Amino acid sequence: MASASDIRLAATEPDSLQVEVALLRQPLGDPYLNKDLWHEVDELTLPLGVLQSGRVAFAEPLAPARQRAIDGLGMGLLNKCVLRFERVFWPPEVDWIDFLGPRETLWADWTSYLRATGWPLLAGFNAARMADEVETWDDRTTTASAVDALRAMFGSSVPDPLGSQISRWRQDPFACGAYSFKAVGTRTKDRKALFGTDWDGRLSFAGEATSRDYPATVHGALLTGQVAAGAFLDCREGSTGASPLRNGL
Numbered sequence: 238m239a240s241a242s243d244i245r246l247a248a249t250e251p252d253s254l255q256v257e258v259a260l261l262r263q264p265l266g267d268p269y270l271n272k273d274l275w276h277e278v279d280e281l282t283l284p285l286g287v288l289q290s291g292r293v294a295f296a297e298p299l300a301p302a303r304q305r306a307i308d309g310l311g312m313g314l315l316n317k318c319v320l321r322f323e324r325v326f327w328p329p330e331v332d333w334i335d336f337l338g339p340r341e342t343l344w345a346d347w348t349s350y351l352r353a354t355g356w357p358l359l360a361g362f363n364a365a366r367m368a369d370e371v372e373t374w375d376d377r378t379t380t381a382s383a384v385d386a387l388r389a390m391f392g393s394s395v396p397d398p399l400g401s402q403i404s405r406w407r408q409d410p411f412a413c414g415a416y417s418f419k420a421v422g423t424r425t426k427d428r429k430a431l432f433g434t435d436w437d438g439r440l441s442f443a444g445e446a447t448s449r450d451y452p453a454t455v456h457g458a459l460l461t462g463q464v465a466a467g468a469f470l471d472c473r474e475g476s477t478g479a480s481p482l483r484n485g486l
């Protein structure tokens with residue numbers, strides 16, 4: 238964030254996290270022709286879940302279409318449970334394992350990190366509603382459930398893991414979910430409405446949820462950020478050409 242906004246992280250405890258985006262400067266005439274724009278605009282790339290959480294207070298209302306997009310798009314969930322074992326008990330040449338277990342979608346996908354890292358590591362995934370349910374389980378229950386799935390696939394000789402690492406992106410106050418999805422009733426145009434500038438060009442939005450072509454991905458986040466940053470640079474260098482920020486991605 239640059240100097241045009243006062244961003245306040247109003248608490249040290251994650252549970253009471255609050256961000257205030259308060260405008261300190263006067264509106265600009267045409268931000269794309271203003272050579273001082275570099276010092277007059279901010280780029281906001283908070284995850285959609287954080288924007289939806291009610292913990293971000295904007296000093297001025299956002300454009301109605303942008304607010305509708307924030308309210309309407311969904312923030313999905315994908316969590317991993319990474320398990321470290323003393324030995325490899327799965328086919329070592331396999332990177333990806335699918336599991337059709339007794340509970341539909343529970344531990345449905347697994348990735349072996351053996352070939353990538355040389356370590357006997359397996360990551361079990363849960364997505365969507367199942368991920369929300371598993372997030373409510375403690376570490377012990379989650380790990381036991383994951384090992385049950387592995388024993389169903391590879392037999393009772395599967396050893397207990399030496400260690401585990403479990404993500405809970407929904408509960409993470411800096412994420413509030415994994416990545417965005419088009420909820421029922423929303424359309425691609427909502428992502429377009431989320432991207433770009435607000436407050437007469439003084440505040441711009443980027444990040445995966447704003448990407449029309451590559452939502453929910455790293456490249457969607459990167460490309461929207463690059464376009465927003467490129468528009469700033471164009472203005473700073475005095476370019477009067479059509480800004481991609483204005484046109485949307």
Ligand SMILES: Cc1cc2nc3c(=O)[nH]c(=O)nc-3n(C[C@H](O)[C@H](O)[C@H](O)COP(=O)(O)OP(=O)(O)OC[C@H]3O[C@@H](n4cnc5c(N)ncnc54)[C@H](O)[C@@H]3O)c2cc1C
Nearest residue numbers: 256282283284287315411415416444445453454455456458
């Ligand atoms: C388990 C999982 C697997 C994935 N796999 C893939 C994959 O294989 N390929 C792929 O392309 N994408 C994948 N993704 C999606 C990809 O990670 C995201 O789309 C991308 O990281 C989004 O980038 P972003 O910059 O929009 O948001 P983020 O990366 O979420 O960045 C937003 C930043 O804002 C910060 N922030 C939040 N709140 C505050 C606050 N109050 N004050 C200050 N800062 C704050 C956060 O800490 C964070 O650093 C995966 C995601 C998950 C969760």
